[in-house]
Amino acid sequence: MRVDTQLAVEVRTAIESAQASGALPAFAIPEVLTERPREAANGDLSSPIAMRLAKMARMAPLKIAQIIADHLPTLPYVREVVVAPPGFINFWVATTFLQTQVEEILTEGMDYGRITLGTGQKAQVECVSANPTGPITLGRTRGGVMGDTLARAMRAAGYDVTLEYYYNDAGRQITMLGESVKIRYLQLLGEAAELGDEHYQGEYIVDIAQEIQDAYGDALKNEADDFFANYAKDRISQKQKESLKRINIEFDVYFREYSLYENGRVWEALETLQQKGYVYEQDDAQWFRSTAFGDEKDRVLVKQSGEPTYRMPDIAYHWDKAQRGFDLVVDFFGPDHHATAPQVLMGVQALGYDTRFVRTVLHQIVSLVRGGEQVKMSTRRGTYVTLDELVDEVGPDPIRYFMISRSGNSEIIFDLDLAVEHSDKNPVYYIQNAHVRCAGIFRKWEEAGHDPHADEQADLSLLTHENELSFLRKAMELGNVLELMVNESEPHHITFYAYELASAFHPTYETCRVLHSEVPEPLRLARLRFYRAAQQLFARVLDLMGMSAPEVM
RNA sequence: GCCCCUGUAGCUCAGAGGAUAGAGCGUCGGCCUCCGAAGCCGGAAGCCCAGGUUCGAGUCCUGGCAGGGGCACCA
Numbered sequence: 001m002r003v004d005t006q007l008a009v010e011v012r013t014a015i016e017s018a019q020a021s022g023a024l025p026a027f028a029i030p031e032v033l034t035e036r037p038r039e040a041a042n043g044d045l046s047s048p049i050a051m052r053l054a055k056m057a058r059m060a061p062l063k064i065a066q067i068i069a070d071h072l073p074t075l076p077y078v079r080e081v082v083v084a085p086p087g088f089i090n091f092w093v094a095t096t097f098l099q100t101q102v103e104e105i106l107t108e109g110m111d112y113g114r115i116t117l118g119t120g121q122k123a124q125v126e127c128v129s130a131n132p133t134g135p136i137t138l139g140r141t142r143g144g145v146m147g148d149t150l151a152r153a154m155r156a157a158g159y160d161v162t163l164e165y166y167y168n169d170a171g172r173q174i175t176m177l178g179e180s181v182k183i184r185y186l187q188l189l190g191e192a193a194e195l196g197d198e199h200y201q202g203e204y205i206v207d208i209a210q211e212i213q214d215a216y217g218d219a220l221k222n223e224a225d226d227f228f229a230n231y232a233k234d235r236i237s238q239k240q241k242e243s244l245k246r247i248n249i250e251f252d253v254y255f256r257e258y259s260l261y262e263n264g265r266v267w268e269a270l271e272t273l274q275q276k277g278y279v280y281e282q283d284d285a286q287w288f289r290s291t292a293f294g295d296e297k298d299r300v301l302v303k304q305s306g307e308p309t310y311r312m313p314d315i316a317y318h319w320d321k322a323q324r325g326f327d328l329v330v331d332f333f334g335p336d337h338h339a340t341a342p343q344v345l346m347g348v349q350a351l352g353y354d355t356r357f358v359r360t361v362l363h364q365i366v367s368l369v370r371g372g373e374q375v376k377m378s379t380r381r382g383t384y385v386t387l388d389e390l391v392d393e394v395g396p397d398p399i400r401y402f403m404i405s406r407s408g409n410s411e412i413i414f415d416l417d418l419a420v421e422h423s424d425k426n427p428v429y430y431i432q433n434a435h436v437r438c439a440g441i442f443r444k445w446e447e448a449g450h451d452p453h454a455d456e457q458a459d460l461s462l463l464t465h466e467n468e469l470s471f472l473r474k475a476m477e478l479g480n481v482l483e484l485m486v487n488e489s490e491p492h493h494i495t496f497y498a499y500e501l502a503s504a505f506h507p508t509y510e511t512c513r514v515l516h517s518e519v520p521e522p523l524r525l526a527r528l529r530f531y532r533a534a535q536q537l538f539a540r541v542l543d544l545m546g547m548s549a550p551e552v553m
Numbered sequence: 554g555c556c557c558c559u560g561u562a563g564c565u566c567a568g569a570g571g572a573u574a575g576a577g578c579g580u581c582g583g584c585c586u587c588c589g590a591a592g593c594c595g596g597a598a599g600c601c602c603a604g605g606u607u608c609g610a611g612u613c614c615u616g617g618c619a620g621g622g623g624c625a626c627c628a
Contacts, residue, residue, distance in 0.1 A: 039573065048571050054608065061608075086608080088572070131628065173628060198627090285626055296555075296624095303626040310628045335622050338557055364558065364622075406566065409558055411621075413565075418578090422591055425578065429591050441588050484569060496567060499576075506592060515588045531588090553591070 002115070002479050003077055003093060004045055008032045011047050011089065014071035023067045027056040034091070036477070043082065043090030044473060050087035061087025098472040099460040105475060105533040105540075111156075112540050113478030117486055118159030118328070124321060125151040127332035128244065128251075129166040132237040133177045134202055135386035136244060138366040138377075142412065143332040145403035145546070146363060148249045149491035150330060152544050157486045159328070164253040166317060169233050170261055171310060176200065177236075178229025184209035185228065189218050208232050243387045247396045248546040260316045266308060269316040269351065270301060278350040293346035311340070315347030322353040329358045330489050338362050361489045363408035370416045394419040397547045401428045404491045404545070422553070431498050432550055434505040435542065438535030439551035441514055445528065448515075455528035462526040467508035474504040475537055482544075498541045505534060 012032045018024040030052055037046045050065035057064055065083040072081060077097035082090045105112050127147025130140045151163045168174075180200040186193040188209055195201060212220065212231060220227065237254075244250070260266045270286070273279045278289045279301065286302035288311070301312045321329050333341050341362070345355045368375035368385055377384040390399055398419035405427070406412050422429055446452050463469070481497045484490070513519055514527045539549040 033569090035569080035571080037572070038568095038575075042572065046572085048609095051571070051608065084572080086572080133628095168628065171628070176627095283626085287626095300626045305626075307626085309626065314628090335558085336628080337623095339623055340628085362558080410566070411559085415565090424591065426591080427577070430577095433589075433591050436591080437589060444588055480569095488569075490569095492567085493569095496576080503576085507594085509588085510593050513588065517587070553589085 001077070003097070003476060004034045004036075004480055007034050007045055007075075007078070007091060008047070010072060010075065011049060011068060014068045014073075015049070015053075018067050018071045021071075023071070024053075024059075024064065025057055027053070029053075036480075037088075037090065042084065042088065043080075044093045045091045047089045047091075048087070050089065054087070065089050093473065093476075095464065095469060096461070098469050098476075099463050101472045101475055102460050102463070102529055102533040105537050106529075109536060110540050110543060112475075112537065113482055114156045115158065115479045115482055117157040117483055118154055121159050121327040122162075122325060123154055123159040123328040123330070124162045124164055124324075124326045125154065125330045125332070126164045126166055128240075128249075129168070130240065131168040131173050132233040132240065133173050133200060134236065135204060135388060136240050137384055137386065138368070138390065138414070139334045139336075141247070141387045141390070141399065142363055142366050142403045143334055144244060144249050145247065145400055146361065146408060146491050147330070147332045148546055149400075149404050149494065149544070150361075150485065150489060152546065153482050153485040153491065153494065156482050156544065159486075162252045162326075163250075164255055165251045166255050166257065167237065168257045168310075169237070170258040170313065172307075174229050174233055175225065177232050178225035178227075180205050181209050181212070181228040181232045182223075182225055185212055185220065188213050189221065191221070204236070205232075208235055211235070243391070246391045247387070247399050255317065257313050257317070260313050260320070265316045265320065266313050269319050269347075270308075270312060273301070273315075273347070273350055276350060276352070288343075288347065288350070290343055290346045290350075293349055295343060295346060299343055311343060311347070314340075314344045315351070318344050318348045318355075318358070319351050319353070321358070322348055322351075322355075326357060331358065331360045333360060333362050335362070335365055359489050361408055364411045366403070366412045366414055368414050368416060375416075390414075397432070398426075398428045400546045401431075401495060405495045407490060407492050427495075427499055428547075429553065430506075431502045431538070432542065432547070432553060434502045434509075435535055435538040435549045436551060436553050437505075437509050438531045438538065441528070441531050442535075443551075444515055455525050455532055458525040458529035459522055460526055460529060462523050463530055465508070465512050467504070467511050468527075468530055471501075471504040471508050471534065474501050475533075478537075478541070494541070494545055498545060501537070501541060505538075508534075 012029060015024065015029050019026055032047065032049050034045045034047045037043055050061045050068060053064050054061045062083065062085055065087045069081050069083050069089055077094050078091055079094040080092040084090055125147045128136070128140050128144040130136060148163065151161045154161045176198055177200060180195060183193040183195055183199065184206050270279065273288065278292065280287050280289065284304040285300050287298045288301045290299050291297060299311060300309050302308050331341065341360045345358060348355050368377070375385065393416060402412065402414055402419060418426055424430060477497065481493050485493050512527055514524055514531060542549045
């Protein structure tokens with residue numbers, strides 16, 4: 001049960017019954033919220049509703065709060081209700097209810113904290129969507145971790161989620177890719193060929209050329225660029241999938257841009273826009289009248305050359321999303337797409353769809369620091385650090401954690417030294433260590449020959465230490481955190497929650513011993529049960545972040 | 554020039570219109586004879602500026618100032 005939302009319902013009902021009895025005048029009740037007060041002295045939950053009602057009710061907030069409190073029924077999960085100036089209604093959750101969370105966590109397991117926000121709704125999360133022209137970069141990694149984490153939260157919120165990768169396997173970049181590989185291949189054969197400025201400079205191009213040479217020798221000397229383009233994009237795409245899998249990101253759908261050409265959707269979209277009168281010709285190009293949707297200028301859809309710009313298939317792709325009937329679509333874009341995302345939605349509007357089902361989430365760049373110095377990266381020169389290199393150096397868990405450790409609006413400075421540091425400075429280990437410490441308790445317990453199931457008979461009413469109760473209070477907030485993540489499309493909240501949970505755990509571990517000799521037997525069993533639940537909850541939260549829950553480190 | 558993002562503690566960042574603005578790092582001072590010190594306990598230290606909306610503004614609006622990114626018939 002969500003105590004926060006349930007209390008909000010109770011408060012609303014109390015207002016209604018106060019109105020019915022004439023204690024409060026009639027007015028439309030706005031949304032009732034409960035929130036966690038900053039100060040523990042102000043209770044576990046609080047509602048500021050009385051302040052909002054003051055004007056409508058033409059009464060002092062404090063008096064309204066008192067009337068609402070008087071109309072609240074006795075609730076088994078609430079220990080105390082206090083009205084406080086200037087008009088807060090503060091609630092303390094009953095200790096007995098906190099204790100029930102132990103079994104709740106163990107029963108629900110990897111579903112603990114789930115909410116019903118998206119029940120029965122179809123959603124899509126699109127992220128990464130890199131061109132298959134090179135390795136996954138850190139910027140794309142960030143979008144990927146954000147998207148995957150949000151998808152996990154949305155699943156926990158009941159959505160049927162499709163995690164999708166839009167794979168730009170058509171257009172000019174692929175042409176350049178093919179040329180680049182062919183030039184490298186010819187070079188390997190000792191032919192005179194030079195890369196131009198627009199070609200891909202990275203070493204991986206040489207590797208692919210080498211692969212081709214190993215397989216075909218010099219037989220492809222006169223082969224068309226297309227062969228090299230197709231070979232390279234398949235190879236690179238496969239590598240990208242493998243890289244992403246290393247950080248626990250696996251897509252449900254790889255949507256190929258090229259398929260929009262194969263099935264004619266790109267041209268169909270263009271024709272539809274033309275029929276609706278949003279396309280005109282100028283300078284031998286086809287222009288989209290995006291100014292009709294608030295854009296600062298019109299945009300080219302089809303170039304003089306007759307080729308579509310990237311915009312055209314992007315619009316067709318989002319048109320397709322609209323037709324697939326998603327209730328919610330979340331697109332993640334890096335800083336290079338901040339300006340273009342709205343134009344695509346304007347195109348979908350022009351095609352006749354309400355685009356409110358699409359949310360675009362933008363994020364800022366990722367930079368690397370090593371030894372206190374910024375690591376210099378350049379995409380053009382191919383001197384950027386790739387996801388694979390980062391996984392090799394720090395492992396998947398720190399990447400998952402740090403990539404969502406900030407709001408998307410903040411730049412991330414990834415500290416390579418900190419990421420691998422096994423100390424209290426590193427939040428990754430701080431959180432995982434909570435799980436490890438729990439596992440350690442049970443390992444010792446069983447090694448000593450005790451019954452591994454002994455805690456199933458525990459008397460949980462013995463869990464009265466303030467640290468234990470604080471941990472259980474924090475545990476109960478998970479649903480609220482998931483709701484916030486999904487409503488705001490902000491995955492970073494889970495890292496803060498995980499850290500806070502660990503911060504509630506470690507002092508408990510220090511003060512509420514289990515195996516020490518002075519602990520009375522019934523309390524020992526209750527605490528075993530408590531740590532069993534704690535371990536389960538850390539496994540749950542780490543899984544929501546796509547991280548491992550180690551038993552030893 | 555136009556658009557987007559950001560200015561909160563020495564540093565890096567949370568802050569969902571509510572009460573005395575929270576963390577981590579750093580700093581200063583304590584804590585291991587039994588479950589992992591990869592930990593715990595305590596101290597000092599902060600909302601860029603000016604208006605406005607509101608019962609109430611770090612949060613919303615307007616205008617400054619400062620930093621970052623983007624403004625292609627590339628994607």
